[in-house]
Amino acid sequence: MLTIDNLHVSIEGKAILNGINLNVRAGEVHAIMGPNGSGKSTLSAAIAGNESYDVVKGDILFKGENIIELAPEERAHKGIFLSFQYPIEIPGITVTNFIKTSINSNLKARGESDMPANKMLKKIREKAALLEIDSKFLSRSLNEGFSGGEKKRNEIFQMAMLEPSLSILDETDSGLDIDALKIVANGVNKLKNKSNAIIVITHYQRLLDYIIPDYVHVLHEGKIVKSGGKELAHELEEKGYDWIK
Amino acid sequence: MQLTEKLISSFLAFELDIDIHSDIHNIRTNAIKKFEELGFPNKKLENWKYTSLNRIIKEDYTVFSKKKNVIDFKKVKDYFIDNIETHKLIFVDGFFDPFLSQTSHDGLDICIMSAALSKPKYAKIIEKYFNKSANLEDSLTCLNTAFSKEGAYVHIPKNTVLEKPIEIIHFATGNEAALMLQPRNLVVVEQGAEVEIIESHQSLTVNPIFTNSVTEIFAEKNANIDYYKIQNDVVTSSLVDNTYISQKRNSDVKVHTFSFGGKLTRNNLNFFQKDSSINSTMNGVTIIDYDQLVDHHTLVHHANPNCESHQDYKGIYSGKSTGVFNGKIIVDKIAQKTNAFQQNNNILLDNKSTINSKPQLEIFADDVKCSHGCTIGQLDQDALFYLRARGIPKKEAKALLTYAFANNVLESVKIPELKIRVKNIIAKKLGVSLGFDL
Numbered sequence: 001m002l003t004i005d006n007l008h009v010s011i012e013g014k015a016i017l018n019g020i021n022l023n024v025r026a027g028e029v030h031a032i033m034g035p036n037g038s039g040k041s042t043l044s045a046a047i048a049g050n051e052s053y054d055v056v057k058g059d060i061l062f063k064g065e066n067i068i069e070l071a072p073e074e075r076a077h078k079g080i081f082l083s084f085q086y087p088i089e090i091p092g093i094t095v096t097n098f099i100k101t102s103i104n105s106n107l108k109a110r111g112e113s114d115m116p117a118n119k120m121l122k123k124i125r126e127k128a129a130l131l132e133i134d135s136k137f138l139s140r141s142l143n144e145g146f147s148g149g150e151k152k153r154n155e156i157f158q159m160a161m162l163e164p165s166l167s168i169l170d171e172t173d174s175g176l177d178i179d180a181l182k183i184v185a186n187g188v189n190k191l192k193n194k195s196n197a198i199i200v201i202t203h204y205q206r207l208l209d210y211i212i213p214d215y216v217h218v219l220h221e222g223k224i225v226k227s228g229g230k231e232l233a234h235e236l237e238e239k240g241y242d243w244i245k
Numbered sequence: 246m247q248l249t250e251k252l253i254s255s256f257l258a259f260e261l262d263i264d265i266h267s268d269i270h271n272i273r274t275n276a277i278k279k280f281e282e283l284g285f286p287n288k289k290l291e292n293w294k295y296t297s298l299n300r301i302i303k304e305d306y307t308v309f310s311k312k313k314n315v316i317d318f319k320k321v322k323d324y325f326i327d328n329i330e331t332h333k334l335i336f337v338d339g340f341f342d343p344f345l346s347q348t349s350h351d352g353l354d355i356c357i358m359s360a361a362l363s364k365p366k367y368a369k370i371i372e373k374y375f376n377k378s379a380n381l382e383d384s385l386t387c388l389n390t391a392f393s394k395e396g397a398y399v400h401i402p403k404n405t406v407l408e409k410p411i412e413i414i415h416f417a418t419g420n421e422a423a424l425m426l427q428p429r430n431l432v433v434v435e436q437g438a439e440v441e442i443i444e445s446h447q448s449l450t451v452n453p454i455f456t457n458s459v460t461e462i463f464a465e466k467n468a469n470i471d472y473y474k475i476q477n478d479v480v481t482s483s484l485v486d487n488t489y490i491s492q493k494r495n496s497d498v499k500v501h502t503f504s505f506g507g508k509l510t511r512n513n514l515n516f517f518q519k520d521s522s523i524n525s526t527m528n529g530v531t532i533i534d535y536d537q538l539v540d541h542h543t544l545v546h547h548a549n550p551n552c553e554s555h556q557d558y559k560g561i562y563s564g565k566s567t568g569v570f571n572g573k574i575i576v577d578k579i580a581q582k583t584n585a586f587q588q589n590n591n592i593l594l595d596n597k598s599t600i601n602s603k604p605q606l607e608i609f610a611d612d613v614k615c616s617h618g619c620t621i622g623q624l625d626q627d628a629l630f631y632l633r634a635r636g637i638p639k640k641e642a643k644a645l646l647t648y649a650f651a652n653n654v655l656e657s658v659k660i661p662e663l664k665i666r667v668k669n670i671i672a673k674k675l676g677v678s679l680g681f682d683l
Contacts, residue, residue: 048634052626076636088631092649101645102635109636158635 001026001197002047002166007058009039009046009222016042018222019058024166027194031208031233032201034219035241040201041085043219044170047199048082049075062166077109079165083155083172089143095154096124096138099161106162127160131187148175156187163191168199173207185210205237218244248302248425249284253277255308256391263394269362272376276390283384295569295601296540301483301509304453306425308392310338314418316449318345324414324447329662331412331443334397338418339426341395354400355411358429361398370400374433378461378489378517386487389459393429396458401438410441410660415458417482419450430460432470439469443663448482460488464496466520471659474512476504477670480535483509494520501657504531504539505670511540518580521549529558530651530667532674533566540569547580547610556587559651562598573605574615581610587617592624592650644675 002024009017016039024030034040046053047060049072059066067075090098104114115123128138131153143151152172159167169188173181188211192198200211208216208230216232217224218241226232226244236243256277264270285302286293314337325333332355335345341357349355354367361367362375376393379386397413415428426446434440448454464470476484484507490498504510516525531539545554560568570589591600604617624646632642648655648671658664 050630050634052630071639072630072633073636073638073642076634082634084631084634088625088628090628090631090646090649092652093645098632098635101637101641102632105638105641106636109638162635 001063003061004047005059005061007046007060008056009042010054010056011042011052015056016053016222017046020222020224022217022224024197024199026165026197028215029192029198029200029211029213031213031216032199032219033203033205033216033233033236036203038219039222040203040219041170044082044168044199044201047075047168048072048080073105073109077106081159081162081164081167083152083159083167083169085171085174087143087151087155089141089146091141091144093142094139095142098142099124099158102158103161123161127157130160130190131157132183133157149177149180152176152184153180153187156184160187160191164196166197166199167191168201170201171203172200173202173204181207182210205233208233220244248304248306251306252308252388253281259309259392264363267363268372269375269393273391273393276387279381279387280384280391283387286384292542292571295567296509296511296538298509301455304423304455306423306453306455307421308425310340310421310424312420313340314338314420315344316342316416316418321345321416321447321449324416324445326412326443326660326662326666329660330409332409334411334413336395336415336428338416338420338424339395339428342416353402353405353407354398356398358396358398358431359394361431362394367398370433374431374461374463376461378463378491379459379487380489380515383487383513385457385485386459389427389429389457389487392427393459396428397430397432399430399432399440399442401434401440403435404437405435406439407441410443413442413444415446415456417448417450417454419448419452421452423453424455426454426456426458428456428458430458432460432462434462434464434468434470436466436468438465441471441473441660443473443475443660445475446478446482446484448479451479451481454478454482456482456484458484458486460486462488462490462498464490464492464498466493466495468493468496470496470498472498472500473658473660473663474500474502475667475670476502476510476539477506479506480508480537482507485511485513487513489515489517490525491517491519492523492525495522497524497526499526499528499657501654502527502529502541503667503670504529505533505674507537507539509538509540511542513542515544515546516554517546518548518552521551523549523552525552525554526657527554527556527558528654528657530654531558531560531562531568532647532651532671533568534563534674536565538567538569540571542569542571542573544573545575545585547574547576547583547585550579550581550583552580553584554586556589557654558589559654560589560591560600561594561647561650562591562600563594565595565597567598568600570600570602570619571605572603572617574607574617576608576610576613576615578609581612583610583613583615585613585615589618590620590650592622592647594624640675641677644672644677647671647675
């Protein structure tokens with residue numbers, strides 16, 4: 001589904017990623033771990049198409065197509081979803097209006113007509129229930145005044161609504177207490193199936209107790225320095241990142 | 246001939262046409278004298294520091310349109326608010342248009358100034374209110390007073406709640422190469438009465454139009470007024486809107502100004518609180534582009550205790566456009582327990598767009614709550630990426646953020662059909678079709 005080939009990315013001339021290679025197939029869960037500043041968030045931003053990051057070299061192939069030149073919205077239309085580490089607060093747009101606009105923009109881009117209002121409402125209710133989101137929450141301004149846990153649940157709620165092929169969960173566990181973590185992980189697990197894939201980006205092994213990865217990759221100074229199965233995460237938890245440096 | 250001289254000499258011709266033996270005539274004569282003394286405002290005046298009228302007054306305007314023009318409703322129906330019953334006061338090139346209008350004398354008066362200024366049955370109201378809150382030292386107001394003849398006249402008697410809003414539209418047809426218009430409006434809302442008014446100025450031509458409008462509004466005890474100004478004119482039209490609002494005890498007046506069009510738009514919005522327990526609200530959304538200029542000068546005079554004022558102005562500027570916000574709040578020594586809030590937030594979308602924002606607080610009382618805030622920024626790039634990452638295209642994402650920015654002011658529009666109209670204007674202005682609710 002996703003093939004990253006020798007990816008070099010820099011921000012304002014400063015090299016952050018120095019040759020990433022990664023291959024994610026449908027049905028797989030990959031965890032990308034690494035210390036602060038290793039380039040984890042840069043990798044997620046580069047896949048999602050954030051224009052503040054310059055791809056200096058290398059390719060990102062999604063479903064066989066090179067997406068390097070595509071705008072963020074075009075990548076979303078193809079089925080890439082990024083759960084933000086820091087979801088943006090946007091006063092004046094309700095969660096419901098935001099998700100409606102998002103869904104219909106994606107449908108429009110695929111040449112389909114808007115989702116009928118009743119179908120939309122039913123889906124919103126169903127997915128909100130999955131993430132244990134109160135209906136009052138849906139009429140609030142997007143992320144404004146949300147707690148850390150509410151913001152992350154709202155991200156996974158959007159993932160549930162959009163049903164992407166590839167989801168990148170950027171530090172979804174940060175700012176979550178154990179109950180919220182369980183709700184979020186449970187939601188993600190229910191959305192997982194044979195035809196989609198998930199990349200979990202995390203500093204800690206904690207989340208990986210709930211979302212079990214098929215592969216674990218360790219990022220250090222902009223390179224994947226070690227790959228392995230889920231047991232690698234436990235090893236890192238015990239020994240710390242100094243061990244792989 | 247310079248416009249100033251032309252106007253002064255035109256006053257003689259104007260006098261031939263009207264009853265010069267009335268009290269109104271003395272008011273007009275004094276006003277033209279004052280204008281002659283002051284002339285058009287220039288940038289040397291503190292209040293006109295950021296806005297120059299030079300490029301507007303250099304045109305050779307016809308001061309009075311020579312003949313009445315008839316316009317076909319079909320051609321202008323888009324300028325009326327859809328799907329809503331309204332009282333209508335429609336003016337074409339300065340003349341009242343009885344075909345497009347729907348006046349009312351059914352226990353109230355929704356009619357025209359020319360009648361109010363000349364017919365004995367209105368004399369008492371005119372004597373009590375006409376030119377009583379207008380600034381007698383303001384040259385443009387004086388100029389309008391001198392030529393005051395036509396405009397909207399609204400008198401809502403005690404405890405009357407008007408079901409239908411009043412729609413006031415001033416059309417300009419372009420029959421003259423360049424036309425100056427000076428509508429004069431008077432709105433008197435008696436004790437406990439309620440009214441909603443929607444005002445707009447619409448040029449149907451590319452010929453220069455310069456409108457110098459004066460509106461006096463009187464809200465008696467417990468009166469409620471919502472006044473909407475839709476400023477979405479073509480870029481060859483300019484407007485100076487002088488509005489004076491005088492409020493009595495427990496009255497609530499809200500003025501919502503939506504400025505999207507025109508070459509130069511100057512709003513002089515003045516609130517005078519003549520008693521205690523008064524609420525005054527000023528909301529504004531400005532979205533302009535090219536070399537358009539919109540200038541909001543507000544004044545709230547808190548002259549009595551226990552009153553409130555709320556100002557919330559949002560501006561979004563593209564291209565080489567310029568915005569001005571000057572919010573003056575005066576709190577007299579006697580006006581204890583005043584709550585005065587003022588907020589002006591701006592987004593500059595281009596590096597050639599400008600905003601001049603200035604709060605001006607003169608507070609002489611010691612037990613008051615007064616706050617003011619001003620922000621100037623750009624659209625949040627992180628927010629833009631967030632929306633785009635959810636599949637919302639760049640243009641729509643920008644529009645959505647613009648909406649979100651202006652949303653709390655748009656929310657204050659109480660007439661649903663008007664809210665739709667404003668939303669559609671914004672969508673058109675931003676060049677998008679928007680699939681979300683306001």
